[in-house]
Amino acid sequence: MRDVAVIGVGMQKWGELWEKSARDIFVESALLAMNDAGVDTLESMYVGCMTPGLFDAQEHFGSLMADYLGQKHIPSTRVESACASGGLAFRLACMDVASGMHDVVLAGGVEKMTDISGSDATHALATAADLKWEGVSGVTFPGLYAMIAVAHMAKYGTTREQLAAVAVKNHDNGSMNSRAQFPTKVTIDGVINSVKVADPLNILDCSPITDGAAAAIVVPADMVKKFNKPGVKVIGTGHATDTIALHDREDMTTLAAVSEAADQAYKMSGKGPKDIDFSEVHDCFTIAEIVVSESLGLFERGKGGPAALAGETAIGGSTPINPSGGLKSKGHPVGATGVAQIVEITEQLRGEGGDRQVKNARVGLAQNMGGSGGSSVVHILEVM
Amino acid sequence: MRDVAVIGVGMQKWGELWEKSARDIFVESALLAMNDAGVDTLESMYVGCMTPGLFDAQEHFGSLMADYLGQKHIPSTRVESACASGGLAFRLACMDVASGMHDVVLAGGVEKMTDISGSDATHALATAADLKWEGVSGVTFPGLYAMIAVAHMAKYGTTREQLAAVAVKNHDNGSMNSRAQFPTKVTIDGVINSVKVADPLNILDCSPITDGAAAAIVVPADMVKKFNKPGVKVIGTGHATDTIALHDREDMTTLAAVSEAADQAYKMSGKGPKDIDFSEVHDCFTIAEIVVSESLGLFERGKGGPAALAGETAIGGSTPINPSGGLKSKGHPVGATGVAQIVEITEQLRGEGGDRQVKNARVGLAQNMGGSGGSSVVHILEVM
Numbered sequence: 221m222r223d224v225a226v227i228g229v230g231m232q233k234w235g236e237l238w239e240k241s242a243r244d245i246f247v248e249s250a251l252l253a254m255n256d257a258g259v260d261t262l263e264s265m266y267v268g269c270m271t272p273g274l275f276d277a278q279e280h281f282g283s284l285m286a287d288y289l290g291q292k293h294i295p296s297t298r299v300e301s302a303c304a305s306g307g308l309a310f311r312l313a314c315m316d317v318a319s320g321m322h323d324v325v326l327a328g329g330v331e332k333m334t335d336i337s338g339s340d341a342t343h344a345l346a347t348a349a350d351l352k353w354e355g356v357s358g359v360t361f362p363g364l365y366a367m368i369a370v371a372h373m374a375k376y377g378t379t380r381e382q383l384a385a386v387a388v389k390n391h392d393n394g395s396m397n398s399r400a401q402f403p404t405k406v407t408i409d410g411v412i413n414s415v416k417v418a419d420p421l422n423i424l425d426c427s428p429i430t431d432g433a434a435a436a437i438v439v440p441a442d443m444v445k446k447f448n449k450p451g452v453k454v455i456g457t458g459h460a461t462d463t464i465a466l467h468d469r470e471d472m473t474t475l476a477a478v479s480e481a482a483d484q485a486y487k488m489s490g491k492g493p494k495d496i497d498f499s500e501v502h503d504c505f506t507i508a509e510i511v512v513s514e515s516l517g518l519f520e521r522g523k524g525g526p527a528a529l530a531g532e533t534a535i536g537g538s539t540p541i542n543p544s545g546g547l548k549s550k551g552h553p554v555g556a557t558g559v560a561q562i563v564e565i566t567e568q569l570r571g572e573g574g575d576r577q578v579k580n581a582r583v584g585l586a587q588n589m590g591g592s593g594g595s596s597v598v599h600i601l602e603v604m
Numbered sequence: 605m606r607d608v609a610v611i612g613v614g615m616q617k618w619g620e621l622w623e624k625s626a627r628d629i630f631v632e633s634a635l636l637a638m639n640d641a642g643v644d645t646l647e648s649m650y651v652g653c654m655t656p657g658l659f660d661a662q663e664h665f666g667s668l669m670a671d672y673l674g675q676k677h678i679p680s681t682r683v684e685s686a687c688a689s690g691g692l693a694f695r696l697a698c699m700d701v702a703s704g705m706h707d708v709v710l711a712g713g714v715e716k717m718t719d720i721s722g723s724d725a726t727h728a729l730a731t732a733a734d735l736k737w738e739g740v741s742g743v744t745f746p747g748l749y750a751m752i753a754v755a756h757m758a759k760y761g762t763t764r765e766q767l768a769a770v771a772v773k774n775h776d777n778g779s780m781n782s783r784a785q786f787p788t789k790v791t792i793d794g795v796i797n798s799v800k801v802a803d804p805l806n807i808l809d810c811s812p813i814t815d816g817a818a819a820a821i822v823v824p825a826d827m828v829k830k831f832n833k834p835g836v837k838v839i840g841t842g843h844a845t846d847t848i849a850l851h852d853r854e855d856m857t858t859l860a861a862v863s864e865a866a867d868q869a870y871k872m873s874g875k876g877p878k879d880i881d882f883s884e885v886h887d888c889f890t891i892a893e894i895v896v897s898e899s900l901g902l903f904e905r906g907k908g909g910p911a912a913l914a915g916e917t918a919i920g921g922s923t924p925i926n927p928s929g930g931l932k933s934k935g936h937p938v939g940a941t942g943v944a945q946i947v948e949i950t951e952q953l954r955g956e957g958g959d960r961q962v963k964n965a966r967v968g969l970a971q972n973m974g975g976s977g978g979s980s981v982v983h984i985l986e987v988m
Contacts (some may be wrong), residue, residue, distance in 0.1 A: 282845065283847075348663055
C-alpha cells in the first residue's frame with residue numbers, strides 16, 4: 221500500500237443554514253478544501269452522509285454531489301455508517317489512494333438536518349439504532365447514552381459534575397472556533413441545571429442538530445511536494461463494528477468497536493495512546509467523550525470522568541481532547557462530523573489552530589462513532 | 605495493486621419474501637456465498653443497499669448486517685449509489701483486497717421493498733432521481749425511461765417490437781432460473797398489449813419490485829488455490845457518474861456514465877467489446893438494455909434494438925445478454941442487483957449455468973446502473 225497524506229481541508233460555519241440546500245453546503249466545503257489544496261480536478265470522491273433519504277428525500281447522493289461540484293463522470297461513492305459516515309468516507313478515500321487506483325481524492329461529509337420537523341429528525345436519527353429491538357420500544361439516542369451513563373456511574377463512581385466538565389471544556393474550546401454552531405461558554409452549574417432530557421443527561425450534555433459539511437483532499441504522500449501546502453500524513457486507520465443494539469453487548473461501560481478500531485490504527489502507525497498529542501473524539505453526549513477516552517486507552521477505565529473534571533483534557537492539559545469544541549459546541553451534522561475531525565487535526569498539525577492551538581502537536585487522533593457505538597472509525601495523523 | 609478473484613457466490617429465490625426481514629434475507633445469501641467459498645470468517649465486508657431508511661426505517665446497515673452474520677467487530681461498510689449500490693459494494697470489496705488491506709472480503713447487496721405500501725415504494729425509488737428538478741415535478745422512473753425511449757425511437761427508429769423483444773428474451777432466460785421472481789415466459793404481443801405505464805413503456809417493459817439479496821466472496825487471486833472452488837478473476841473495474849437529472853445531459857439516447865465506466869474496465873482488463881462472451885446488464889426497463897448494450901460498445905448506436913429483435917442477444921446468439929433473466933424476470937431488489945450479476949457471471953464462468961449455460965464462456969461483463977444513468981459500475985471477469 222502507498223503512504224497517504226492530507227493536502228487540503230475545508231468547512232464552513234455550521235449551524236441552522238436554512239438558506240442553503242444540502243448540495244450547496246457540500247459544494248461550499250468541498251471547494252474550500254480544493255482551494256486549500258490548490259486542485260481543481262478530482263479523480264475520485266467519497267461522500268459520508270447518514271440519511272439523505274429521510275432528511276432530504278434524496279438518495280443517489282454521490283453522483284449528485286460530484287455533478288454539483290463540477291466533477292461529473294468521476295467515480296463518486298456515498299458511504300453510510302450512521303454518525304460515523306464521515307470518518308468512513310475519509311477511510312475509503314485513503315484506501316483508494318493507498319491502493320494506487322487514484323491520486324487526488326476528496327473525502328467529504330454532509331448532513332442537512334434542520335429543514336424537517338423535530339419529530340422527523342428524531343425518527344431519522346433513531347434509524348442508527350436497531351429498529352426492531354430499540355426503535356419499536358421508543359428508545360432514542362439520549363435514552364441509550366443515558367443508560368450508558370447510569371452504568372458507568374454505578375461501576376466507576378462517575379459523577380454528574382464530571383459529565384458537566386466535558387461540556388464546559390468543549391464549549392470553552394468552541395468559543396474560540398469561528399465555525400462552531402454554539403461558540404458560547406457554559407458553566408458546571410449551567411449544565412447541571414439545564415433541562416432534563418434523559419436522566420442523568422440534560423440538554424447541555426447533548427450535541428445539537430446541525431446543518432454542515434466538511435471536506436479533505438487525500439493524495440499519495442510522495443506527491444505532497446508538488447503542492448504549496450504542508451502535507452499531513454495518515455499513519456494509521458482502523459474501522460470496527462459492534463452490535464448496534466446496546467442490550468446485546470457484554471459491557472455497557474466500554475465501547476468495543478472504539479477499542480478495536482483504535483487497536484488497528486495504533487498497530488498500523490506503530491504508535492500507542494501515550495504518543496497521541498491530542499484527539500478529536502465523538503462527544504455526541506458528554507458521557508460519550510468519557511467512555512471513548514477510556515476505550516481509546518487515553519485513560520484507564522473509570523478515570524475518564526476525573527480526568528475531565530481535573531482539566532487534563534483541556535487544550536493546555538496533559539491529554540487535550542476536542543480542541544475544536546467537539547460535536548457539543550461545534551455542532552453535529554452527522555455525516556460531516558468525522559471529516560470535520562480531520563479538518564481540525566490537519567489544521568492543528570499545520571500550526572493553524574490559532575487561539576485553540578495545541579502546543580507541540582505532532583500526532584493527532586480522530587475517533588468517529590456510529591449510533592451508541594455500533595461502529596467506529598479511528599485515524600492517526602502525523603506532521604510530515 | 606494485487607489481482608483479485610471471486611471464490612464464492614450466493615443468492616436465494618427472489619420475490620415477495622413477506623416472511624423474512626431485510627436482515628434475514630441478507631444473512632441467508634451471505635451464508636450461501638460463504639458456504640460456497642468454504643469460509644466461516646470474514647475480514648471485512650461491504651453492503652450495497654439503496655435506501656433502508658425509507659424502506660425499512662433502518663440505517664447503520666453495515667454494522668447491523670455484520671452482527672447478524674456473526675461477524676461482529678469486523679469493518680463493515682454500507683455503500684449507496686441508488687440501483688448501482690450492489691455493483692459499487694463489489695467494486696469496493698475488490699479495492700479492499702487489491703490494496704492489501706484484507707484477504708477475505710464479502711460483497712453483499714440487499715433490498716426489502718415489498719413490505720411498504722405502493723406509494724411509499726414509488727417515493728423511495730424516486731429519491732434516485734434529482735428531487736429538486738425531477739421529483740417535485742412528479743416524474744418517476746418509468747417516465748424518465750419513457751423519455752429516453754421516445755428519444756431513441758425518434759433518433760434511430762427503434763420500434764415497439766424491439767423493446768418487447770428484450771422482455772421476451774429475458775423472460776425466456778429467466779424461465780430457466782429457479783431463483784427468478786417471474787420465471788414466466790411472455791410474448792411480443794403480450795408485452796405490447798400489457799397495461800400502459802408511461803408511453804411507450806408498458807408494465808411488461810418494467811422490472812418489478814422485489815425482496816432479495818446476493819453475495820460474493822472476494823480474495824487475492826494468488827490465494828485461490830487454497831480453496832476448493834475454482835476462482836474467477838476480476839480483470840477490470842470501472843465506476844463513473846453523470847448528472848442524475850436527465851435533462852442536464854447533452855444526449856438522452858446514450859448513457860455517458862456507462863461508456864465511461866466501461867472504458868475504465870476495458871482499459872484495465874486489456875479487453876474490448878469483441879472479447880466479451882456474455883453480459884449481465886441493467887435492464888430496469890426494456891429500453892435500458894438496448895441503450896446500455898450500445899453504450900457498452902457491444903452494438904453500434906441505434907443497432908441495439910434490431911439486434912434484440914433478431915435474437916443476437918439470446919443465450920445462443922452472437923452477443924448473449926442477461927442469461928440470468930436480468931432485472932426484468934429475475935427481479936430487481938435494487939441494492940442486490942449488482943451483486944446478483946456477479947453471481948450469474950461467476951456461475952457461468954464456472955460452467956454451472958445449467959440450461960442457461962452460455963457455451964465457451966470465458967469472459968463476462970457486469971454492468972450495474974443507478975437511476976436513469978446517473979452512475980454506473982462495470983466489471984469484467986475471466987476464468988482462471
